[in-house]
Amino acid sequence: MVKKTPVLIIGAGPYGLSLGHFLHARQTPFLLVGKTMELWRNHTFDSMKLRSDYATSILHDPYRRYSFERFARVWGTSLHRWRGRLPVTVFRQYIDWCERQFPFRPEEQYVMSLQQAGPRFRARLQNGDEVVADRVVVATGIAHHLHLPPELSVHPRVIHSYHSTSIQALQNCRVLVVGAGQSAAESLAVLQNQGNQVEWYARTPPVFYSEPLNLPKPLFDLILRLPGMLHRLPPRWVHTGLNRFSATTITPDFRTALTGMKRHTLCPPVNDFDVVVAATGYRYRLEDQSYLHSSLRRKIRTYSGLPLVNQYFASSVPGLHFLGAMTEPFFGPSMKFMIGSGYAARVLSHALA
Numbered sequence: 622m623v624k625k626t627p628v629l630i631i632g633a634g635p636y637g638l639s640l641g642h643f644l645h646a647r648q649t650p651f652l653l654v655g656k657t658m659e660l661w662r663n664h665t666f667d668s669m670k671l672r673s674d675y676a677t678s679i680l681h682d683p684y685r686r687y688s689f690e691r692f693a694r695v696w697g698t699s700l701h702r703w704r705g706r707l708p709v710t711v712f713r714q715y716i717d718w719c720e721r722q723f724p725f726r727p728e729e730q731y732v733m734s735l736q737q738a739g740p741r742f743r744a745r746l747q748n749g750d751e752v753v754a755d756r757v758v759v760a761t762g763i764a765h766h767l768h769l770p771p772e773l774s775v776h777p778r779v780i781h782s783y784h785s786t787s788i789q790a791l792q793n794c795r796v797l798v799v800g801a802g803q804s805a806a807e808s809l810a811v812l813q814n815q816g817n818q819v820e821w822y823a824r825t826p827p828v829f830y831s832e833p834l835n836l837p838k839p840l841f842d843l844i845l846r847l848p849g850m851l852h853r854l855p856p857r858w859v860h861t862g863l864n865r866f867s868a869t870t871i872t873p874d875f876r877t878a879l880t881g882m883k884r885h886t887l888c889p890p891v892n893d894f895d896v897v898v899a900a901t902g903y904r905y906r907l908e909d910q911s912y913l914h915s916s917l918r919r920k921i922r923t924y925s926g927l928p929l930v931n932q933y934f935a936s937s938v939p940g941l942h943f944l945g946a947m948t949e950p951f952f953g954p955s956m957k958f959m960i961g962s963g964y965a966a967r968v969l970s971h972a973l974a
Contacts, residue, residue, distance in 0.1 A: 622750045626652040628973055629744060629754035631735070633657045633727040635680060635962040636944040637760035642682035643970035645724050652752060654728040654744075658716045660762060661709065666785050668814075669807050670706040672833050672872070673959065677845075678707055680719050681963035687719045706872070736914035742940065756973060758934075760944040765910055766903040773799060773899050776891045782808050782900040791896060792816055797889065800900030801825050802869035803833070806879060808898050820894070822885040830870040834863070834954060841954075848952035848964050852932055856924050860950040869902070905947045917941075924950060933972040934965060942969060 628644065630637045633655030641653045656662075665671075671678060675689040692715055693700050703711060730747040735757065737743075744752040767781045780787050782804035794817045798808050801823035812819045832841050844851070851859055871879070891897050906926040907918060922929045922937035927947050934942045944965050946957045955961035 623753060624652065624750060625753045626650060627755045628652070628758065629654065629742065629752055629756070630758045630760060631655060631732045631744070632760035632762055632945075633729075634660060634760065634762045634945070635959045636762075636965055637758070638723075638727075639681040639962040639966035640758060640760065640944065640969055641725055641727075642680075643966040644973060646683040647970055647974045649970070649974050651725075652728065652754070653725065654730060654732050654746060654752070655761070656729055656731070657720060657727055659764070661712055661716060664764075664783050664785050665709050666789065666807050666811050667709060668811065670708050671712055672803065673707065674705060675700065675703050675707050677958070677960045678712060678715075679959070680716075681966055686722060687715075689715070692718055732912055734912050734914060736917050737920075737938075740940075756940040756942070758942045758944060758969065758973075759910065759947075761910065762945060763903050766905050766946075768901050768904040769899050770799075770901055772888060773891060773897055773901070776894075776897045778895065779891075779897040779899055782898060785811075788812065788898055789815070794818070794895040795893070796820070796896045796898060797822060797891060797894040798898045798900060799823070799888070800902070801827055801871075802900065802902060803871050804902070805900035806871045806875040808900050809882070810875065810878060812898070820885065820889065821879075821882055822888050824886055826884075827875075827879055828870045829873045829876045831872060833870060833958070835870050844953050845955040845958070845960050848955050848961060849932070849968075851953035852951055856929075856950045859953055860925060863949075863954060903946070905949070907947070932968070934969050935972070942973075944969065 628651035630640055630651055630653040633653055637653055637655055644651045680687040732744050733747055734745045735742060742754045742757045767783050769781060773779050788808055789811055792815050796812050796817050796819050798805055799822045809819055809821060828835050832838055834841060907923055907928050920938050927950060928936045928943045930936055930943055930948055930951055934944055936943055949956045
């Protein structure tokens, strides 16, 4: 079966869904393909909290129909109950509540390939259907960009922290957790609670701080809210500044548990462990978007391995746009978080209308 659409959105996370709502409000036809909010439904620990509060965790749409104020009223509770970081279980309930109100329905499957077809694009879906689109927006999130250091990949049972369900299932194992950020701290806590014998390897000491990046909170908040201004700066300045003046952090509620835990500063022999959990983060590169046909990837101009985009998130290939973390060097760190999806959806929906 072949479907035709003016706009194909690949990815049903906050960026794809927010864009869909803004396009729907403009009466611009589109097709959205992806698993709705899959990261939070299937790849976060049940017992943990988000790094963000409710004010920065909303799904954006032009009518503010998904505000946490409305959600709290529906559930007959007070927003004060959710002050601070938002529990994952509450956020999942919020996602379900939002989804019941969607004015459109995503195609709950993956795009397996995307290539150019003359002036248009042709995508093949997981169920074998094909989609021909005039324009394509890639908003695929983190799943393609798991970073696994080569020294860990030799272990027969290594699990990236993205695969939280597999980690939660471990019991009575000897486990090495590798990493110095929030995912490492959460993995350590979950594994210990499951009765595992856990050791920790991190080359650098943990930085305990409430924000995801080790920047002064007022500066971090300002940067999150100024993506358009950051785009006016040379990408090298934004990229270099973030790498030099920020570091990954762990929320202070883990300080007591981790301070008393022995931390290896040199990697112990990985084969001494039943399982290795790689809480080693994500590295964003265009080449990891494996469903993009090689002939299409070669046409995309890049900066530091990422697609170079203009102020409307357009790449060098006419009609092909990118949203989310791969645009961080051009718009700043807000593109790695939900808070950036509102700006991106407003700007790109205007360009696509």
